[in-house]
Amino acid sequence: MAAPFDLTDDSVVVIIGTGAGGGVLANELAQKGVSVVALEAGGRYLPEDYVNDEWESFGQLAWTDPRTTSGDWRVAKDFSGLPAWIVKAVGGTTTHWAGASLRFQDYEWKAKTTYGDVQGANLLDWPIDGAEMAPWYDLAEKKLGVTRTNGWPGLPGNNNYKVFEAGAKALGYEEVHTGRMAIMSHDDGDRTPCQQTGFCFQGCKWGAKWSSAYTDIPAGEATGNLEVRERAHVARILHDDTGKVTGVEYYDADGNLQMQKARIVCVAGNSFESPRLLLNSASEMFPDGLANSSGQVGRNYMRHMTGSVYATFDKPVRMWRGTTMAGIIQDEARHDPSRGFVGGYELETLSLGLPFMAAFLDPGAWGREFTTALDSYENMAGMWIVGEDMPQETNRVTLNMDVTDQYGLPVANVHFDDHPNDIAMRNHAYARGIAVYEAVGATRVFPTPPYPSTHNLGTNRMSENPRDGVVNRWGQTHDIANLFVSDGSQFTTGAAENPTLTIVALAIRQADHIAGEMSRGAL
Amino acid sequence: MNTPKTPRGMTRRQLLSNAAILGTGFAVGGGFIAAADAAWAREVQALQPQTFATLVQMARDIYPHDKVGDEFYVLAVSGYDTPEAAPAIEAGIAALDAAARGKGFGSYLDTGWERDRVDILRGIEDSAFFQQIRGGLVTGLYNQKAVWPIFGYEGASYEQGGYIDRGFNDINWL
Numbered sequence: 001m002a003a004p005f006d007l008t009d010d011s012v013v014v015i016i017g018t019g020a021g022g023g024v025l026a027n028e029l030a031q032k033g034v035s036v037v038a039l040e041a042g043g044r045y046l047p048e049d050y051v052n053d054e055w056e057s058f059g060q061l062a063w064t065d066p067r068t069t070s071g072d073w074r075v076a077k078d079f080s081g082l083p084a085w086i087v088k089a090v091g092g093t094t095t096h097w098a099g100a101s102l103r104f105q106d107y108e109w110k111a112k113t114t115y116g117d118v119q120g121a122n123l124l125d126w127p128i129d130g131a132e133m134a135p136w137y138d139l140a141e142k143k144l145g146v147t148r149t150n151g152w153p154g155l156p157g158n159n160n161y162k163v164f165e166a167g168a169k170a171l172g173y174e175e176v177h178t179g180r181m182a183i184m185s186h187d188d189g190d191r192t193p194c195q196q197t198g199f200c201f202q203g204c205k206w207g208a209k210w211s212s213a214y215t216d217i218p219a220g221e222a223t224g225n226l227e228v229r230e231r232a233h234v235a236r237i238l239h240d241d242t243g244k245v246t247g248v249e250y251y252d253a254d255g256n257l258q259m260q261k262a263r264i265v266c267v268a269g270n271s272f273e274s275p276r277l278l279l280n281s282a283s284e285m286f287p288d289g290l291a292n293s294s295g296q297v298g299r300n301y302m303r304h305m306t307g308s309v310y311a312t313f314d315k316p317v318r319m320w321r322g323t324t325m326a327g328i329i330q331d332e333a334r335h336d337p338s339r340g341f342v343g344g345y346e347l348e349t350l351s352l353g354l355p356f357m358a359a360f361l362d363p364g365a366w367g368r369e370f371t372t373a374l375d376s377y378e379n380m381a382g383m384w385i386v387g388e389d390m391p392q393e394t395n396r397v398t399l400n401m402d403v404t405d406q407y408g409l410p411v412a413n414v415h416f417d418d419h420p421n422d423i424a425m426r427n428h429a430y431a432r433g434i435a436v437y438e439a440v441g442a443t444r445v446f447p448t449p450p451y452p453s454t455h456n457l458g459t460n461r462m463s464e465n466p467r468d469g470v471v472n473r474w475g476q477t478h479d480i481a482n483l484f485v486s487d488g489s490q491f492t493t494g495a496a497e498n499p500t501l502t503i504v505a506l507a508i509r510q511a512d513h514i515a516g517e518m519s520r521g522a523l
Numbered sequence: 524m525n526t527p528k529t530p531r532g533m534t535r536r537q538l539l540s541n542a543a544i545l546g547t548g549f550a551v552g553g554g555f556i557a558a559a560d561a562a563w564a565r566e567v568q569a570l571q572p573q574t575f576a577t578l579v580q581m582a583r584d585i586y587p588h589d590k591v592g593d594e595f596y597v598l599a600v601s602g603y604d605t606p607e608a609a610p611a612i613e614a615g616i617a618a619l620d621a622a623a624r625g626k627g628f629g630s631y632l633d634t635g636w637e638r639d640r641v642d643i644l645r646g647i648e649d650s651a652f653f654q655q656i657r658g659g660l661v662t663g664l665y666n667q668k669a670v671w672p673i674f675g676y677e678g679a680s681y682e683q684g685g686y687i688d689r690g691f692n693d694i695n696w697l
């Protein structure tokens with residue numbers, strides 16, 4: 001049963017957001033007997049609500065509250081009001097994610113040490129490393145049911161994978177398989193095994209893909225220690241004269257302003273909303289926003305170096321059939337500066353339905369060069385590129401004081417310029433992706449620009465030294481002991497891997513730390 | 524740092540505004556208009572018949588698919604045939620015709636070759652009118668479920684049990 005906590009109950013932990021970070025943290029704390037109020041800006045949608053229709057699903061799940069953009073990234077031109085394709089719902093973007101669940105490689109925790117000084121990049125080592133994270137990754141993989149871990153089999157390859165695999169093998173790539181996916185490849189009696197439906201991005205109607213919406217959230221609620229308040233949009237975090245946070249103000253489902261007291265506040269609203277909330281919580285005592293003595297809140301925004309390669313063939317592929325992203329080439333995910341850039345990238349299968357292909361293949365394009373590509377949609381294969389991008393201080397989330405949301409709150413402006421390393425890596429990846437498809441007879445290839453971001457990282461980064469970042473090794477803000485950051489915004493660097501598994505592992509670890517500190521009376 | 528832009532572009536409302544129009548059928552009233560080859564016919568409500576016919580041709584020239592019939596393009600732009608939208612569309616098509624005359628043609632519709640019409644469109648592609656029509660077509664044309672089979676796209680699959688027993692791995696030419 002969901003536990004209703006009183007607004008004046010100052011013993012609760014308030015968690016803002018219920019995705020991979022907040023949703024997992026809420027459940028993990030609830031399992032340990034901690035009282036939790038989770039405030040979720042979106043509504044609750046479950047597998048029976050999801051729709052196998054790209055635009056209808058986008059309308060149901062996507063975060064479309066206003067945001068603004070600037071910088072030289074193409075998203076700012078093509079999708080200026082939509083810098084990210086992420087979700088506003090209970091479960092957050094875990095409803096939308098494709099399920100790719102990869103651990104960081106050891107060197108990626110130490111980007112500054114490994115890569116040295118990269119001009120224009122604000123590189124930093126994480127204060128934690130692979131050895132410290134290994135047991136938490138173990139727990140995260142068990143929780144998510146990640147294929148190719150714990151003895152679980154990989155998913156079967158679909159048509160899109162078979163094309164991808166044949167091209168990869170022809171080029172001599174060796175680390176090629178159907179991925180480590182948080183999609184059930186076996187029957188555990190709980191989540192249904194993957195039925196190869198092909199709408200992973202629209203919410204898995206079988207519940208085969210892990211999402212906190214129908215796993216951790218209800219599990220937490222069943223303890224009686226977790227209350228999830230839906231359609232509760234947090235406006236600001238409050239503090240007392242000593243600088244400790246005391247609660248949050250939020251707009252409830254009816255648009256009324258409420259105040260929930262708290263013993264601890266954990267921010268997990270994604271890398272746009274989390275810094276936006278800290279900045280919007282500025283006060284006389286903290287004029288630059290909460291936890292911002294370093295000036296790093298909102299800075300070092302990373303979105304992964306991405307892009308896609310599609311290719312047409314002289315025979316049908318029907319890439320949309322089956323799991324959207326169950327296919328990976330990992331050979332390029334290594335640090336090898338002889339390629340002309342630092343860090344590495346993964347190549348992962350990807351398909352879009354016809355409606356989204358029309359929107360994303362070459363935004364703004366028209367005429368026969370574009371439409372003949374869609375004419376060959378049935379014969380198309382596709383892959384996504386995901387690689388480490390460079391943190392830059394000037395890539396940042398700021399408040400746009402000229403634009404407000406439905407509550408009158410300044411919205412986030414997202415500024416992003418590609419770093420030369422990002423561009424060099426993308427060009428390398430395009431060439432390799434094109435080579436994969438040409439090796440199996442592609443008749444035409446399409447190096448497709450990045451979509452609105454789904455991997456949004458780094459705007460409240462973790463640092464050993466309070467001068468360099470916003471949170472410490474536990475995600476606890478350097479400035480305020482009872483204020484934590486629990487989402488991907490705490491990433492110091494982005495690594496080449498899809499971030500969800502790491503966000504989940506950090507959340508499990510943070511829950512253990514917070515519960516321990518609470519029972520010691522330290523928080 | 525660049526000046527932040529006000530929110531525009533792909534907001535949900537804009538994205539879905541055209542898609543939402545689909546399926547409402549044809550409005551009744553106003554003049555009756557048919558294509559020269561009688562492949563489609565409909566009654567226009569607020570736009571001049573010639574304007575609507577030009578708009579349909581423009582839509583096809585922006586996203587030409589030879590296997591997609593005119594009825595899909597008609598439906599994709601039918602949302603502009605309202606009293607609210609009509610003045611801007613009339614003005615936009617008038618400018619398009621003026622551009623055609625500037626290149627020596629009688630009107631856009633009288634321009635016989637697609638390459639010449641595309642050349643006219645290239646001359647106005649940065650205009651708000653062109654971008655409105657093009658942007659609307661991305662959902663207005665490609666989000667019509669009836670158009671998907673022409674491209675081979677199969678749409679929703681959950682109701683059929685996914686593809687686990689329906690060819691998710693049936694590729695046979697590798």
